[in-house]
Amino acid sequence: MAVIGYVRVSTGDQSVEAQRHSIEQLHKVEVWFEDDGVSGAVRTAERQGFAKLLSYVRDGDTLIVGAVDRLGRDTLDVLATVQALRSKGVAIISLREGFDLSTPIGKAMLTMLAAVAELERSNIKARQMAGIQRAKSEGKALGREKTIDDATVAAWRKSSAASIAVTAAHFGISTASVKRACRAFS
Numbered sequence: 001m002a003v004i005g006y007v008r009v010s011t012g013d014q015s016v017e018a019q020r021h022s023i024e025q026l027h028k029v030e031v032w033f034e035d036d037g038v039s040g041a042v043r044t045a046e047r048q049g050f051a052k053l054l055s056y057v058r059d060g061d062t063l064i065v066g067a068v069d070r071l072g073r074d075t076l077d078v079l080a081t082v083q084a085l086r087s088k089g090v091a092i093i094s095l096r097e098g099f100d101l102s103t104p105i106g107k108a109m110l111t112m113l114a115a116v117a118e119l120e121r122s123n124i125k126a127r128q129m130a131g132i133q134r135a136k137s138e139g140k141a142l143g144r145e146k147t148i149d150d151a152t153v154a155a156w157r158k159s160s161a162a163s164i165a166v167t168a169a170h171f172g173i174s175t176a177s178v179k180r181a182c183r184a185f186s
Contacts, residue, residue: 001058001060001062002030002031002058002061002062003013003027003029003030003061003099004029004030004031004032004053004056004057004061004062004063004064005020005023005024005027005029005032005033005063005064005065006032006034006049006050006053006063006065006070006071007019007020007033007034007035007065007066007070008034008035008036008038008040008047008050008070009035009036009037009038009041009051010037010038010040011037012036012037012120013082014037016034016036016148019048019066019070020032022066022095023064023066023095024063026064026095027064027093030048031056033049033050033052033053034049035047035048035049035050036049038115040069040071040072040073040074040111040121041074041121042072042074043072043074043077044071044078044080045081048151050092054084054085054088057085057088057090058088058089058090059088059089059090059093060089061088061089061090062090062091062092062093063085063090063091063092063093064095065092065095066094066095066096067091067094067096067097067100067113068094068096068113068117069112069117069120071112072114072117073117073118073120073121074114074121075111075114075115075117075118075119078110078114078117079110079111079114082101082107082110092106094110095153097109097113112169118146130155148171148173148177148181150180150185151185153167153171153173153177153178153181153182154181154182154184154185154186155185156170156171157182164179
């Protein structure tokens with residue numbers, strides 16, 4: 001009967017250390033699992049760290065998470081994850097929400113909080129799309145800044161009678177970039 005900690009951050013810029021620290025303040029965790037740089041939108045079953053956790057846990061173990069949204073942002077996925085853990089006899093405690101997800105009240109709260117997390121994910125996406133539309137309407141260039149000169153790539157390929165693959169290797173770019181450059185100047 002082990003106490004297990006699970007931490008997850010969405011981007012490589014973030015660190016799991018704050019979550020780990022807050023859990024360690026209240027619980028003596030014996031085994032840690034983490035997903036570093038994995039979005040909550042990625043299904044729990046597809047996360048490498050969580051898959052290892054799921055294969056490790058046994059009846060009587062307790063899983064501690066910093067918050068329900070560390071499990072995921074999709075209501076159905078979070079509920080399925082909790083059910084998979086419960087079917088193995090694992091209790092789940094969420095620190096931020098302050099309840100045991102294995103009790104009937106905890107399960108009801110989980111359903112509501114998972115729905116709120118999913119709503120927030122939708123709101124984030126809507127704000128992102130609105131920002132993109134605004135930037136487009138203001139004429140701002142979107143995407144990564146172009147680092148190659150299409151004319152130079154197309155001219156070199158033509159003068160060298162090189163294949164797309166050879167041209168890509170010469171410039172250190174993808175074959176798709178070579179094709180795009182050649183299309184622009186053919």
